[in-house]
Amino acid sequence: MAAGIRDKVAIIGMGCSKFGERWDAGPDDLMVEAYLEAMGEAGIEPSQLDAAWFSTHIDEIGTGKGGTPMSLALRLPNIAVTRVENFCASGSEAFRGAVYAVAAGAADIAVAVGVEKLKDTGYGGLPVGNMGTLIPQTSPNGSAPGNFAQLASAYRTKHGVSKEDLKRAIAHVSVKSHANGSKNPKAHLRNVVTEEQVLNAPMIAEPLGLFDCCGVSDGAAAAIVTTPEIAAALGHKDLVTVKALQLSVSNGLESQHNSWDGSYFHTARIAAKKAYKEAGVEKPREQISMIEVHDCFSITELVTMEDLFISEEGKGWSDVLNGFYDADGKVPCQIDGGLKCFGHPIGASGLRMLYEMYLQLKGRAGDRQLANPKLGLTHNLGGSPSTNVCSVAIIGQQGA
Amino acid sequence: MVGITGYGGYVPRLRLQRAAAAKANAWLNPGLMGKSKGERAMANWDEDAITMAVEAARDALGTGDDRSRVKALFFGTTTAAFSDRLNAGIIQAALTLEPDTACFDVTGTQRAGLSALANALNAAKAGVGEALAVTGERRKARAASAQEMDGGDAGAAILVGTKDTLADHIGSAVTTADFVDHFRGSGEEFDYAWEERWIRDEGFAKIVPPVIKAALANAKIEAAAVDVFILPTTFKGVAESVAKKAGLKPESVKDQLGAQVGDSGAAHALVLLAHALETAKAGQVIVVAQFGQGCEAHVFKTTRKIESWKPERGVSGWLADGKQETNYMKWLVFNGLVEWEKGMRAEKDNKTALTTLYRNNDMILGLVGGRCTETGTVQFPRTRISVNPNNAAVDTQEPYKFAEKPASILSWSADNLTYAMSPPNHYGMMVFDGGGRIFMDITDVDPGDVDSGTPVRMVFRVKEWDDRRGFTRYFWKAQPDKRRKASAKAAAE
Numbered sequence: 001m002a003a004g005i006r007d008k009v010a011i012i013g014m015g016c017s018k019f020g021e022r023w024d025a026g027p028d029d030l031m032v033e034a035y036l037e038a039m040g041e042a043g044i045e046p047s048q049l050d051a052a053w054f055s056t057h058i059d060e061i062g063t064g065k066g067g068t069p070m071s072l073a074l075r076l077p078n079i080a081v082t083r084v085e086n087f088c089a090s091g092s093e094a095f096r097g098a099v100y101a102v103a104a105g106a107a108d109i110a111v112a113v114g115v116e117k118l119k120d121t122g123y124g125g126l127p128v129g130n131m132g133t134l135i136p137q138t139s140p141n142g143s144a145p146g147n148f149a150q151l152a153s154a155y156r157t158k159h160g161v162s163k164e165d166l167k168r169a170i171a172h173v174s175v176k177s178h179a180n181g182s183k184n185p186k187a188h189l190r191n192v193v194t195e196e197q198v199l200n201a202p203m204i205a206e207p208l209g210l211f212d213c214c215g216v217s218d219g220a221a222a223a224i225v226t227t228p229e230i231a232a233a234l235g236h237k238d239l240v241t242v243k244a245l246q247l248s249v250s251n252g253l254e255s256q257h258n259s260w261d262g263s264y265f266h267t268a269r270i271a272a273k274k275a276y277k278e279a280g281v282e283k284p285r286e287q288i289s290m291i292e293v294h295d296c297f298s299i300t301e302l303v304t305m306e307d308l309f310i311s312e313e314g315k316g317w318s319d320v321l322n323g324f325y326d327a328d329g330k331v332p333c334q335i336d337g338g339l340k341c342f343g344h345p346i347g348a349s350g351l352r353m354l355y356e357m358y359l360q361l362k363g364r365a366g367d368r369q370l371a372n373p374k375l376g377l378t379h380n381l382g383g384s385p386s387t388n389v390c391s392v393a394i395i396g397q398q399g400a
Numbered sequence: 401m402v403g404i405t406g407y408g409g410y411v412p413r414l415r416l417q418r419a420a421a422a423k424a425n426a427w428l429n430p431g432l433m434g435k436s437k438g439e440r441a442m443a444n445w446d447e448d449a450i451t452m453a454v455e456a457a458r459d460a461l462g463t464g465d466d467r468s469r470v471k472a473l474f475f476g477t478t479t480a481a482f483s484d485r486l487n488a489g490i491i492q493a494a495l496t497l498e499p500d501t502a503c504f505d506v507t508g509t510q511r512a513g514l515s516a517l518a519n520a521l522n523a524a525k526a527g528v529g530e531a532l533a534v535t536g537e538r539r540k541a542r543a544a545s546a547q548e549m550d551g552g553d554a555g556a557a558i559l560v561g562t563k564d565t566l567a568d569h570i571g572s573a574v575t576t577a578d579f580v581d582h583f584r585g586s587g588e589e590f591d592y593a594w595e596e597r598w599i600r601d602e603g604f605a606k607i608v609p610p611v612i613k614a615a616l617a618n619a620k621i622e623a624a625a626v627d628v629f630i631l632p633t634t635f636k637g638v639a640e641s642v643a644k645k646a647g648l649k650p651e652s653v654k655d656q657l658g659a660q661v662g663d664s665g666a667a668h669a670l671v672l673l674a675h676a677l678e679t680a681k682a683g684q685v686i687v688v689a690q691f692g693q694g695c696e697a698h699v700f701k702t703t704r705k706i707e708s709w710k711p712e713r714g715v716s717g718w719l720a721d722g723k724q725e726t727n728y729m730k731w732l733v734f735n736g737l738v739e740w741e742k743g744m745r746a747e748k749d750n751k752t753a754l755t756t757l758y759r760n761n762d763m764i765l766g767l768v769g770g771r772c773t774e775t776g777t778v779q780f781p782r783t784r785i786s787v788n789p790n791n792a793a794v795d796t797q798e799p800y801k802f803a804e805k806p807a808s809i810l811s812w813s814a815d816n817l818t819y820a821m822s823p824p825n826h827y828g829m830m831v832f833d834g835g836g837r838i839f840m841d842i843t844d845v846d847p848g849d850v851d852s853g854t855p856v857r858m859v860f861r862v863k864e865w866d867d868r869r870g871f872t873r874y875f876w877k878a879q880p881d882k883r884r885k886a887s888a889k890a891a892a893e
Contacts, residue, residue: 123744125817133753137764137863138875140827140841146815150828154811157852206814206824206847255839256779256787258831262811385811386829386839 013042019219019343028073030220050107055094056347062117087382091350092391115220116345147384154262170298181337188343217343221351243279268307289373292353294381353378403565408459409715415439425544438659452555453536471529476516493765510692530561552662556670571619619699623647632668770797778835
């Protein structure tokens with residue numbers, strides 16, 4: 001195996017716009033918000049940037065293709081801008097590009113910005129996408145909640161969990177994220193909800209109700225990365241470094257081969273194992289301080305607890321119900337509210353997760369600050385349970 | 401001798417309760433209350449003449465992969481999806497018939513179903529091999545019309561050949577008369593019909609009896625020897641009076657299935673024939689006639705084989721599988737009879753890339769995937785590199801047919817968010833006995849009907865319409881298989 005990325009690259013600045021229904025802002029405004037915050041913290045001039053990575057997912061509305069939207073919005077000094085797209089994991093992909101450029105020595109300082117402007121469609125939920133010319137001729141007429149809801153029926157069947165128990169466990173996922181999100185001034189949804197509210201919400205896609213689905217938000221997030229040496233030379237202290245960056249992509253096994261039972265993410269398990277190895281983590285349940293996972297839907301978060309090997313297989317639902325992932329639990333999950341409440345501007349989400357981990361590691365998370373976090377994990381997923389891309393990244397204090 | 405070698409039928413699951421329709425419309429037309437008895441077969445939103453014909457053909461042909469015996473296919477209908485695209489060719493592709501199958505659309509009259517059978521008989525007689533007559537009709541009528549109450553949606557298939565016949569074809573007669581009892585101009589959605597009394601007295605009463613007599617003469621059969629007489633009509637007593645004029649026994653007149661199916665138009669003669677064959681005894685004489693710009697009649701005599709051969713389900717099997725529908729609004733929506741709020745998600749452009757469709761024709765229309773000749777791994781779709789995680793063999797796959805393989809649900813959801821004609825839209829991952837899986841829509845389903853493990857069968861259905869361009873897109877869907885569910889339950893008990 002390759003030597004890996006551990007401690008080779010440091011984050012010297014991160015930024016994140018306010019997420020939500022940003023009727024006031026276009027994608028360029030959102031990018032500027034995140035970028036200026038990150039640049040201010042990094043304490044550098046645009047002329048010091050060597051390369052940029054730009055992530056946005058949906059072409060049909062909003063931001064546009066190619067590298068130009070970012071370069072124009074931020075008035076970058078004619079440097080390389082690479083647009084990346086990997087479904088809902090696009091933000092992690094932008095970060096990966098920037099980090100690898102620095103690690104390779106091709107750039108001293110690189111910037112990653114992810115953005116999505118979703119609320120220009122005229123209706124709720126994600127925009128109806130264009131899937132090419134073949135897939136629409138055969139694939140079901142479905143939506144993201146319907147695709148992810150598939151996990152629930154398969155998980156119930158595999159582990160013998162009753163409909164009611166699973167519904168209650170996924171309700172707890174959302175109750176917890178709302179409680180966390182209420183403390184986050186940048187979050188899209190800041191209301192506290194009760195289990196009863198979640199259980200009785202209108203059904204979106206069986207068994208997922210309204211509160212089992214994440215926010216559809218506008219927003220942008222940014223990261224500035226460099227080498228630890230340059231970071232130190234710029235005066236940065238208590239560095240946060242990258243420990244692992246892994247990405248696993250479906251090859252058709254889940255959708256075409258009967259070895260997959262539909263109850264988990266095949267890719268997430270592969271990416272998690274590789275990430276732990278890269279970061280030198282042997283006992284994730286003990287060593288990982290906090291996690292930000294891709295809770296596009298409550299059931300996704302629940303099965304992910306097992307896919308990350310923090311909960312034992314078949315025990316994720318009971319760990320959730322027992323508060324293991326609550327803000328005061330052993331491994332707090334979605335301390336910023338997650339996709340559920342911080343929001344999910346697709347191209348920005350991977351970077352938003354890292355933003356929260358970064359704030360926590362720097363001790364600057366305000367009301368929601370955790371005690372002495374050392375390692376934070378982000379899990380950023382795109383696609384559907386049967387065909388997806390999954391990124392697992394770990395960042396932490398230098399030397400941790 | 402040429403004759404019937406197989407038969408099948410199809411009646412869609414939904415049965416519109418006529419009382420519900422009559423009640424909804426009686427304020428407009430109190431006369432409809434006189435038609436409020438029984439139920440009529442109502443196609444699901446994703447069924448049409450083609451999909452019902454495919455179901456009926458599967459009912460007749462059975463579940464075996466090898467259908468190479470079918471050398472010709474005639475599709476009789478007046479409600480096909482395309483005016484200029486061989487509708488029979490879509491059926492041929494869905495049934496995975498061999499490319500050398502000669503396919504024809506037979507249309508333009510309410511006797512198109514029986515004319516399809518006549519053509520099939522002629523083809524078999526000419527020595528092409530077995531020929532398949534299929535028919536399907538999705539009747540369209542204006543809201544609050546008598547036609548809406550009388551009509552029914554259904555399909556049928558009759559396989560003909562010269563070996564192992566179930567019923568021999570022993571005579572026929574035809575007459576053509578430009579008698580316009582009703583018409584539907586090109587591009588029009590609805591029929592325009594003339595007065596019933598004229599159709600009855602000048603049409604049925606004068607045109608049909610001579611044709612029956614001529615067919616019997618051609619068959620060298622005495623009228624009194626006829627055991628079953630089939631003449632589709634929605635007019636009360638007309639089949640009986642025609643029988644009387646032709647000298648047939650009153651008890652020979654076949655029930656119209658009016659109270660269960662309704663009149664399925666061009667399909668109805670073959671629907672009734674398929675139904676009659678299910679209970680026919682050896683040595684019986686069956687006369688089937690159909691009226692429309694003249695009349696056509698055929699005489700069959702059953703053989704001993706009739707009593708042992710059975711279709712997969714048969715018309716009576718489908719009839720027993722019905723679900724009462726009392727929601728007249730659903731009828732209006734399914735039949736495009738009302739403008740309803742579909743939401744912005746329905747604005748998706750459903751343009752079909754015809755190049756892609758043709759390149760993947762057996763996959764999309766035939767549900768044909770691949771089987772690795774090295775490892776036996778079965779997969780959908782067929783690809784150059786195998787999906788087998790332990791042996792990604794290259795260029796080893798042979799075509800593998802999924803459509804007739806039993807399957808069950810691995811995972812599912814019922815989706816209220818997505819645009820659907822019949823929400824919530826059910827879909828999920830279907831795993832097939834013998835390997836392979838497909839993520840697909842589930843149809844003919846109500847909330848609470850399915851869970852992981854529910855047995856399903858594949859059905860050929862409308863996937864989407866492209867209203868802007870007038871194109872109908874077809875694919876396969878999973879249908880809860882109540883028959884297998886019942887047998888699995890029986891086995892468990």
